[in-house]
Amino acid sequence: MSEEKQHITPYATYIWILAALLILTFATVAITNVNLGPLSVTTAMLIASIKATLVLLYFMHLKFDQKIYRFMTTVVLLVFFMVIIFTFFDYLFR
Amino acid sequence: MESHTHPHIHRDDQASKLGMWLFIFTEILLFGGLFIVYSIYRYMHQTAFHLAGEELNDTIGTINTVILLVSSMTIAMSITAMQKGNLKLVMQLIYVTVFFGLIFLVNKYFEWQVKFEHGLYPSSKFVQNLGAGDTLFFSLYFMMTGLHALHIIVGLTVLIWVAVYIKKGRVHQTKYAFLENGALYWHLVDLIWIFLFPLFYLIH
DSSP states (O other): OOOOOOOOOOHHHHHHHHHHHHHHHHHHHHHHHHOOTHHHHHHHHHHHHHHHHHIIIIITOTTTSOHHHHHHHHHHHHHHHHHHHHHHHHHHTO | OOGGGSTTOOOOHHHHHHHHHHHHHHHHHHHHHHHHHHHHHHHHSHHHHHHHHTTSOHHHHHHHHHHHHHHHHHHHHHHHHHHTTOHHHHHHHHHHHHHHHHHHHHHHHHHHHHHHHTTOSTTOHHHHHHOHHHHHHHHHHHHHHHHHHHHHHHHHHHHHHHHHHHHTTSSBTTBOHHHHHHHHHHHHHHHHHHHHHIIIIIOO
């Protein structure tokens, strides 16, 4: 494999992503302060996952890099979610 | 950039980055395992975790989150600057990132100091008297944020190392895989904090 033509992410993209990340952070703080009970855990984790996806895709360049990195990351995350699901099945139904 | 100008130097930037990603996966699974431990104990000791979580300082947690997110952006920008050949800006962005990392650690120091003064530290008499749930919460809190802080220290070391290499001319516009990998590591530290922050500080 020879050198791929490189993708240069504009500075503005990073600023927009940071803005989104900050807004989501303050949204989580606000939402968890309201205290929605068990819903607040779900919401907080959902927002954290969106933030993590933004960091992975833009800051870590998964969106622009070769597909192999994105593919491997997806597989690792799927394995991790399966472990979570199996563990909780064990604890919730024993 | 073309490989035929340096026929005898073997270099594979993609393999180098692939190696970095594999390492990042092991880190994700390391912290992932700890997140599962935390979730299970939280499920088993809901009231204790709820009350213990309120002991943590939301404000300092939020400030540290903002610091890490901004530092993640500055190091991401350093790669754009490198691709454009603006070495001066690359160095400035690395220094800013390192500066933010240090501020994060200083905040962490003050945060922990207050906890220690209140008798909140792993296996302290005070925490043990509160019961099993609190013992677990504070052990996990110090273990996970401590391990994360250790990663910050490693990340800072790597970034300074990259800066030295750039100064020496060993990392430059057409050879910057080391900068990319250092930046990936720094983003990983950010990624872990994105989950640590709501889990410990926000969810009550």
